[in-house]
Amino acid sequence: MAKKSKEKIKVAFPHMGNIYVAWGSALRRLGVEPYIPPYSSKRTLSLGTKNSPESICLPYKLILGNFIEAIEGGADYVAMISSPGICRLGEYGAGIQNTLEDMGYHANYIELQLYDGIKGMFRFLTELTDVKNPVTIIRAIVFAFRKVFAADRMENLLSYYRAREVKVGDAEKAFKKGMKLIYEANHYSELKKAEKQAKEMITKVEIDPKREVLHVDLTGEIYMVQDPFSNQNIERELGKMGVQTRRTLTISSFLKDAIIPKMFVKGETHLERAFRLAKPYLSRDIGGDSLECVSDIIYANEKGKDGIIHISPFTCMPEIMSQNFFPAMRENCEIPILPLIMDEQTGKAGYITRLEAFVDLMRRRKRKKEQELAASAK
Numbered sequence: 001m002a003k004k005s006k007e008k009i010k011v012a013f014p015h016m017g018n019i020y021v022a023w024g025s026a027l028r029r030l031g032v033e034p035y036i037p038p039y040s041s042k043r044t045l046s047l048g049t050k051n052s053p054e055s056i057c058l059p060y061k062l063i064l065g066n067f068i069e070a071i072e073g074g075a076d077y078v079a080m081i082s083s084p085g086i087c088r089l090g091e092y093g094a095g096i097q098n099t100l101e102d103m104g105y106h107a108n109y110i111e112l113q114l115y116d117g118i119k120g121m122f123r124f125l126t127e128l129t130d131v132k133n134p135v136t137i138i139r140a141i142v143f144a145f146r147k148v149f150a151a152d153r154m155e156n157l158l159s160y161y162r163a164r165e166v167k168v169g170d171a172e173k174a175f176k177k178g179m180k181l182i183y184e185a186n187h188y189s190e191l192k193k194a195e196k197q198a199k200e201m202i203t204k205v206e207i208d209p210k211r212e213v214l215h216v217d218l219t220g221e222i223y224m225v226q227d228p229f230s231n232q233n234i235e236r237e238l239g240k241m242g243v244q245t246r247r248t249l250t251i252s253s254f255l256k257d258a259i260i261p262k263m264f265v266k267g268e269t270h271l272e273r274a275f276r277l278a279k280p281y282l283s284r285d286i287g288g289d290s291l292e293c294v295s296d297i298i299y300a301n302e303k304g305k306d307g308i309i310h311i312s313p314f315t316c317m318p319e320i321m322s323q324n325f326f327p328a329m330r331e332n333c334e335i336p337i338l339p340l341i342m343d344e345q346t347g348k349a350g351y352i353t354r355l356e357a358f359v360d361l362m363r364r365r366k367r368k369k370e371q372e373l374a375a376s377a378k
Helices: 019-029 042-050 058-072 089-102 117-128 134-162 170-184 188-203 222-226 234-240 251-259 270-277 290-302 317-323 326-332 348-377
Strands: 010-012 033-035 077-082 108-113 214-220 243-247 307-313 337-342
Touching: 010 058, 019 033, 019 117, 019 134, 019 170, 042 058, 058 077, 058 089, 058 222, 077 089, 077 117, 089 108, 108 117, 117 134, 117 251, 134 170, 134 188, 134 234, 134 243, 134 251, 170 188, 214 222, 214 234, 214 290, 214 348, 222 307, 234 243, 234 348, 251 270, 270 290, 290 307, 290 317, 290 326, 307 317, 307 348, 326 337, 337 348
Parallel strands: 010 033, 010 077, 077 108, 214 243, 214 307, 307 337
Antiparallel strands: none
């Protein structure tokens, strides 16, 4: 088979929230066609689970399923991030690559090493494209970053309107239309215009300004927090219950922690705050997002949030270890904490019941506080 030129190859990345918006934009600006795999589904999970080690975590199974569907759809390259840290993410690459080869798939596998910063992304994109001009590649990277920040701003706006919308689903429909505009923007002027239009679409959604809204932070393993399929659309379900959510772990915060040079980052990063706040319970990084999770609970408590939900995949050791601090934290923090452990066997009904019970607890607690404040003011 004749070797394809870099302009004709299709490069696929696994799904994780709206990360495809950034990768797709960077590749298009460098003349490479991004291939967006079918959004994660029961079939994706089934393919990944059937071909994965039994004890591996849910993100691995979904990523493998994404890659299988991408190759079936014609992708020539499958690409993802890897990490040298204390987490099985560093083993994903060899495991997935060997599995794909054993299944008879011969797509090229390529990794971006985390914490290599801009240099790592430069090497990664140079390998994927025929572009050798460093200025062109850096511009593509910066444009992708801009899209990440725009997408995260739209996610926050969606959360506000979803918790207050009169007709369930209107905010999400507007959000999806807006994100399509942001994804298709190819220049800074187009991106600015697209974000403005996306914002206008969402803010036109009819809301009930008198609705009693709870404010809840979501923390845990970053893939599980970011990806709606793996967390069973927790933000959508909570929105129906009148809960405005905030992801403590975002792609934007990750970029500031691991990729963007410190000189370009304003203020304290998420990781820096994690080391500062988690010290009473955890003095060092034990892998995954455990340090950030512990600090996120303290931060949410300080900010007066109504609750925090910790989402993690079954068998994730760093997150299991962070949960061991929760009993001590409950004694020192007033904020309610709900740990949710997910895998392919997690049932929707029981999951929703736990969310409803947690929301009811937070709402009763909030009303009690308001009554006590009103009584003390008399």
